[in-house]
Amino acid sequence: MNIAHDETTPWGPARSVRGGRIVFKELLRGEEKTPTNFSLVLADTDVNFKSPRHRHNFDQIRVTLDGSTNFGPRHNIEVGDVAYFPEGTPYGPQNQELVGKGSLAMVIQFGGASGSGYMSQRQLFDGQEQLRAFGDFEGGVFRRKAAAPDGRMNQDAYEAIWEYQNHRPVEYPKPRVTEPVHFRAAGLPWVDVHGQRGVQWKELGSFTERNIRVACLRLDAGAQYSPEPRPQEQIIFISEGAGHFGSGEGWSKHTAIHLDVNEAPAMTSAAPTEALILFLPRF
Amino acid sequence: MDFVSFEAAPLHTRGTNHRQGSFRYKDLGQGTPGQRDNFYLRIVWTEGDFFSPRHMHNFDQVRVQLAGRFSFDKDGTMHSGGIGYFPEGTAYGPQTSAEDTIQLAMQIGGPSRSGYISEDERQAAAEALSKRGRFEGGKFLANDDKTGAGQDGFEAVWEYANGRRIKYPTKRLEKPLLVNPEAFEWLDVAGTPGVRAKRLWDFGTNALSCSLYQLRAGSSLALAGPLTAFVLAGAGGVAELRFGKYDALHLAPGESARIAAREESELLVMPHPILPQISARTAAAPELQHS
Numbered sequence: 001m002n003i004a005h006d007e008t009t010p011w012g013p014a015r016s017v018r019g020g021r022i023v024f025k026e027l028l029r030g031e032e033k034t035p036t037n038f039s040l041v042l043a044d045t046d047v048n049f050k051s052p053r054h055r056h057n058f059d060q061i062r063v064t065l066d067g068s069t070n071f072g073p074r075h076n077i078e079v080g081d082v083a084y085f086p087e088g089t090p091y092g093p094q095n096q097e098l099v100g101k102g103s104l105a106m107v108i109q110f111g112g113a114s115g116s117g118y119m120s121q122r123q124l125f126d127g128q129e130q131l132r133a134f135g136d137f138e139g140g141v142f143r144r145k146a147a148a149p150d151g152r153m154n155q156d157a158y159e160a161i162w163e164y165q166n167h168r169p170v171e172y173p174k175p176r177v178t179e180p181v182h183f184r185a186a187g188l189p190w191v192d193v194h195g196q197r198g199v200q201w202k203e204l205g206s207f208t209e210r211n212i213r214v215a216c217l218r219l220d221a222g223a224q225y226s227p228e229p230r231p232q233e234q235i236i237f238i239s240e241g242a243g244h245f246g247s248g249e250g251w252s253k254h255t256a257i258h259l260d261v262n263e264a265p266a267m268t269s270a271a272p273t274e275a276l277i278l279f280l281p282r283f
Numbered sequence: 284m285d286f287v288s289f290e291a292a293p294l295h296t297r298g299t300n301h302r303q304g305s306f307r308y309k310d311l312g313q314g315t316p317g318q319r320d321n322f323y324l325r326i327v328w329t330e331g332d333f334f335s336p337r338h339m340h341n342f343d344q345v346r347v348q349l350a351g352r353f354s355f356d357k358d359g360t361m362h363s364g365g366i367g368y369f370p371e372g373t374a375y376g377p378q379t380s381a382e383d384t385i386q387l388a389m390q391i392g393g394p395s396r397s398g399y400i401s402e403d404e405r406q407a408a409a410e411a412l413s414k415r416g417r418f419e420g421g422k423f424l425a426n427d428d429k430t431g432a433g434q435d436g437f438e439a440v441w442e443y444a445n446g447r448r449i450k451y452p453t454k455r456l457e458k459p460l461l462v463n464p465e466a467f468e469w470l471d472v473a474g475t476p477g478v479r480a481k482r483l484w485d486f487g488t489n490a491l492s493c494s495l496y497q498l499r500a501g502s503s504l505a506l507a508g509p510l511t512a513f514v515l516a517g518a519g520g521v522a523e524l525r526f527g528k529y530d531a532l533h534l535a536p537g538e539s540a541r542i543a544a545r546e547e548s549e550l551l552v553m554p555h556p557i558l559p560q561i562s563a564r565t566a567a568a569p570e571l572q573h574s
Contacts (some may be wrong), residue, residue, distance in 0.1 A: 075457075088466070113468070174466035178359040182457035189394075203487030204455075209470050211482065 001247065001265060002027050006042065006254035015125065020049030020096065026121055027256040028235070030110070036280045037118040039112035040256050046102045047071065052140045053092040057172050058119075059112035059212060060085040065239070065254070067103035070096050078103070080186025082204060082214060082276065085191055087112035089172040091180050106237055106254075106276075113208035113281050114173035119162055124258055127161035178206060178235065183214075189212055190218055198223030198269075210281030217277055219243065219269035229262040233280040241273025284538050286521065287312045289529035304333035304380075311531040312511070314391070316401040319558045322391035323402055324511060324531055329381070335378040336421040338435045341451055343393035343491040345371040345553060347513070351384030359461045361386075361504075366462045366493060366551075368484060371395055372454035374519075387513060389553060394489040395452030396558055400444050408444040409436075460484060469497055477502025477544075488557045495551055498544035505541050508534025509555040517548025525532070 004027040011025045023044040030037040042065070053072075062069060062083045072092050076099055078081045085091060111117040119127075128137065135144040140158035144153050146247040159215065162170045183204050190200035198220035206213035211232065219225055219241065236257040244250045246266035251257070251273070259265070267273075289309065297306040307328040314321040326349070337356070345368055346353075348361040358375045360514045361367055369375060371393035392398040400408075409418070415424035423439035424431070440448050462483050469479035477499035485492040496504055498517070505513060512532045519526055526532070534540060542550065 174463065176463060176466040179458055179463040181460060181553070184454050184457060187453035198551055205486040206482075207482060207484055209468050209480070209482050 001243075001245065001249070001263060002028060002258040002262070003249050003251070004256050005252065006142070011044070012140075012192070020051075021046040022049055024121070027254075029120060029219040030118070030258070032120050032123065033117065035111045035115045035117050035283050037260075038108060038121060038235065038280065039118070039121050040106070040108045040235060040237065041121070042245045042254065043105045043107050044102065045105065047096050047100065048185070049094065049096040049102075050139065051092055051094040052156070053090055054140070055088055055090040055172055056109075056158075056172055057087055057109050057112075057114075057116045057162070058086065058283075059087050061108040061110075061214065061276075063106045063237070063239070063276060065104045065106055067101055068099045069105050070094055070098050071078070073098075075180075075182065075254065077182070081183075081253050082183040082185045084181040084205075084207070084212075084214060086176055086180070086207065087114055087116065088175040089177055089180060090175070106239075107228075108235055108237075108278055110235075110278075110280055111217075112173065113176075113210035113212060114148055114258045115283065116171070116173060119165060123165050124161055129163045131161060131164055154158075179192070181205070183209070185216065190216075193225075196225055199225045206279070208281065210283065211279065212281050213279035215277045216277075217273075219273040221269055221272050223269050225267040225269075227264045227267070229264040230279065231261055232282045233261055234259040234263075235278045235280065237278075239274045239276060241269060241275075242271040243267060243269035243273055284522065284535075284540055285312055285533040286524050287324075287531045287533075289531070290527070296392075305330045306333070310402070311387075311513070311529075312533045313401060313493055314399075314533075316368055316404060317398070318507070319392045319396045319398045320555055321399045321401060322511070322533075322555065323399065324387070324389050324513070324533075325402075326529065327386050327388055329380055329386070330383050330460050331381050333378070333380045333384075334373065334421060335376055336435065337374055337376040338421070338437065339374040339451055339454075340369065340371050340390075341393075341395065341397040341441070341449060342371055342399040343391050343556065345389040345491055345493055347387040347515075347551060349385040349387060351380060351382050353378060353384055355385065355459065355461075358458050361461060362463075364463070364465060366458040366464055366483060368486075368491070368493065369460070370455050370459070370486070370490065371397065372452040373459055374454075375459045381416040387551075389491065389511060391491055391555060392558065393452065393491070393525070393556060394455070394558075396488075397450070397452060400441060404444045405440055408440045412439055412443055453488065453566050455490075464495055465496075472496070472504075475502070475504060478504050490556055491553055493551065493553050495549060498542065498548045498550070500521040500547050503541050503543040504550070505539060506532075506534060506552065509536045509557070510534050511553045511555065512542070513551040513553075515549040515551055517544055518546045550557070 170227040422433035467481040
């Protein structure tokens, strides 16, 4: 089990890989160069944040913690929503000005079902710094001082960094779905977990041949939850509450936990707790 | 077990139509009217004149685009081979087609337990309503409606058949889910030689989920109800019956069947929602095991 807390993790420097100011606090990261590598960040986005329409070669989950997060015309992730951006599926353009204010979001980026993996935040920002010798980043686009071997002058900023770090052209998986999957999760019913008093589950959905799965867990104060071991890595994000695991490690608001395959620690809540659970793809 | 032969099923033309445009169909099976998990499976042929206004359902729906193309305006387009999930409470459309299309449509009571009215109930209500007004452009315009705004055609039919105002469930998804199965990878199903699967989605045991299975000639697959299986391609046998392209099989809770492929075959398998119990489908349709 790997655990990190909001209050003891510092914010990073302001970044602008795409366009506009955004600040990250990386709570958890996986293992570089593995298909389930991931990064869980809190993202403090300014109202001036913009990003062109684009797609990823990895998967992404976003939850708004404060404010509202724009991800395209007429598409805002409100508090209580969960949005899943599968690899290969284009979205955007993002324009936070359409909301009229900034937002605080929890974002998990992780290797998707294709096995393309995920370039870590360290690789991303190191690559960006190194690429500045060859051009400028402007509005989410990398503008080269001299043409690339294929003649290109301008390229999506993330794509340019990925290719620089991986020494090969990026390949996007075919989109499995035409649009990001936007759950209006707050209004969906909770279901009692059989045999576990004060424990409730909200299944949002699972996708792809690799069973990428998203669910929510709710514990009453004083509840004890004994989860079953699962054949997939899990990421738990505590949106509210307090308590401790069987190992004695505590959780509080915005604690993030990574569980390895078949790791299933008991949970005892001291205060009413709600959490998002992401099951990483099963390879 | 209810096996429905596509070839033997009669071709109907919808009489009083609560949508707009020509609409021919073959029934491929239904559940029990009045039950929460009542369902209706059919193949529909439409022409370039189809139009349906933006609307939502109080039931779950899966569509498979077998030929042609359907546009759902800003909610996307279904191309041949595409599969879509239109969950209860999620608005979509307007829907149009500018060409001839063939679609498989599965409709079933969803998580809100609102149930699903049968085609007979729908047809009877539409005919009764047509004496009080007219269906035009997918809407019902009552003779005594002084506003001229009309009401969604299905909504009017549902309210007449049920004798109460329709109540739409809380939406789970902001948009329908339109899936391109070609982009998924076939994975071997553990313990079932010659069978591979593509797991498309699963929104939990109280909603309609969807997977594809590919059976090599000579292989077989055991299925346990409640579910509906639709033959996208191939031929083989189930019990004493022979199956072919576009045939359908429905298994009730507790029923099981073994599908044996004589030729390479592809099946769409839709485990039904379990209503109201949540945990029962774990036994009925276990998670795919990868070898």
